[in-house]
Each structure stands twice: as C-alpha cells, then as structure tokens.
Amino acid sequence: PWTVLGQSFGGFCTVAYLSLAPEGLSAALITGGLPSLDAHADDVYRAAYPRIERKVVAHYARYPQDIERARRIADHLLTHDVVLPNGYRLTVEAFQSLGIMLGGGEGSHRLHFLLEDAFVRTANGHELSDAFQEQAQGLLSFAANPLYALIHEIIYGQDARPTAWSAERVRAEFPRFDAAKALAGDEPLLFTGESIHPWMFDCDPALRPLRETAELLAARTDWTPLYDPARLAANEVPAAAVVYHDDMYVDTAHALTTARAIRGLRTWVTDEFEHDGVRAGGPRVLDRLLALARDEA
Known part of the structure; x- marks a missing residue:
C-alpha cells in the first residue's frame, strides 16, 4: 500500500x-x-460559469485598465484573421480562454502583464506584438498535452447521457460571455476558464488530427460509474x-x-x-x- x-x-x-x-x-x-x-458535466459547468465570472470581475477590479485593453484585443480579433507562429488561429473565443490563468494565485497578475503591451505600432497601423503572440501561443497550444483536451470533459462521463460538448452548450446559457454582444455595447469582455470547446480542434494545429476522436468521445453513451x-x-x-x-x-x-x-x-x-x-x-x-x-x- x-x-x-x-x-x-x-x-x-x-x-x-x-x-x-x-x-x-x-x-x-x-x-x-x-x-x-453523481453530477453530469452540464451540472459542473452550470456551477462553473458564475464562478468564472466572479474571478473575471475581481481581476478587473484589481486592474481596471484591463477592461479597455481586453475589449480592444477582442475587437481586433473580430476584424482580423490572426494566425500565431505555430499555426494556431487566434479567435476571440481562444483569447477569452486565456482566463484559465485566473484560477492560479498569480494568474491575475500574469494576465495583466500579457494584456499590458499587446499592441505595437507598425506601418500598417497597430498590430498584436510578436511578444504577445508568442506568449499567447504558449498558453493556448495543446501540442505538449493533447490528451488533456481529449479527456478533459469526459472525466464527468458516468451514465447514459453523452457529455456532448457540455462546456460549449452550457456557455450559451450565460449570454454575458458572448464577446460580440459585449463589444456591441459597453459591457466588459468576460474571459472563460478551464473548459474544452469544439472550436479548439479547428484552431489548434496540434488538435486538428484528433477532431474525429473528440466527436466520438463527446457522443459516447455507455459510460460506467x-x-x-x-x-x-x-x-x-x-x-x-x-x-x-x-x-x-x-x-x-x-x-x-x-x-x-x-x-x-x-x-x-x-x-x-x-x-x-x-x-x-x-x-x-x-x-x-x-x-x-x-x-x-
């Protein structure tokens, strides 16, 4: 023993x-x-999203200047096709997922420093800096741990109900996380947390070969206790x-x-x-x- x-x-x-x-x-x-x-994945994420929102609100209370910085980056991603050096397509949803850092003791400070100097001035206007892109790439890529992305949600699978991309479905129940709606108004952009979404298997070149496997696991219904x-x-x-x-x-x-x-x-x-x-x-x-x-x- x-x-x-x-x-x-x-x-x-x-x-x-x-x-x-x-x-x-x-x-x-x-x-x-x-x-x-005994909770299904849906129960887990319904409890998680309000908790994540509280962490984001606390981050903005600590660094209020990050509200405008995050909105500016998200707006840039909505209007530009940004591909990181490793081939990762940086979408608004991918940017929001950097909120995973807020679950650690130093995460709020790390996120702040990442946002602080995101842009540089170029001949073509302001662009996301090489330093920002390199750091974002390191934080978002699953190249070092692709199995994490595959099994993260199905660790809650234990009855006849499929997990069926639970985090993505349940997120729709919390419209404050909708970046387009936030940017259309004057709401702060909400980051997300530790969750896996189907778009990750399109954005991340390390995960693209695993998309079919991820879909099969999300649809599985024969989980045991x-x-x-x-x-x-x-x-x-x-x-x-x-x-x-x-x-x-x-x-x-x-x-x-x-x-x-x-x-x-x-x-x-x-x-x-x-x-x-x-x-x-x-x-x-x-x-x-x-x-x-x-x-x-």
Missing part, C-alpha cells in the same frame, strides 16, 4: 481509487480535487483533503458534499490559496494534510 497525493484531476483519480481498490492505499491526500459523485458511494461510505483509509474556497476549477459545494460522503475524510477549507495551492504553498499544504490524515491536527 502507498500514500497518494491527488491534485485537481488527480483528486478525482484518488476518489476512484478509494472506490475501486482501497486496499492499495495507506493514505489518501487530495488538493483541490474532490469531484461530485466512476465512483462507488457505498464503498466510500465505508472507507477505512486515512484521508484528508484541502478545499480551496471558491476554487475556479472545482466547485466548492460539490467538493464538500463529496467530503461528507467519504467516511473519515478530514477537510481543510481555506481561501489562503487558489487552485494551485500545492504549488504555491506546498510545505504548508502538505504538512497540514499529513497531520489531518494522521489525526495529529
């Missing part, structure tokens, strides 16, 4: 491990990764989890409901860290979880 540390999706895997083979574990530590045991509530209710493995209050990526209400469903799981709820707490404050987070799992705290 071994002690596992599950960060984010790793926490989902750890809860599955506790469901399927708890005899293989001596302890389970989870950071920002307690999944809902991911977790075993009865076995979790009888859990005997020492377990501890940190739940980041208002985590951009993992819904706090879903996480706490699951925490109550796992026998003996001890939780630490904190707003000291964002989703990347184990990276930003590893010693503090791990020491606390180990103490909880060992019943020393």
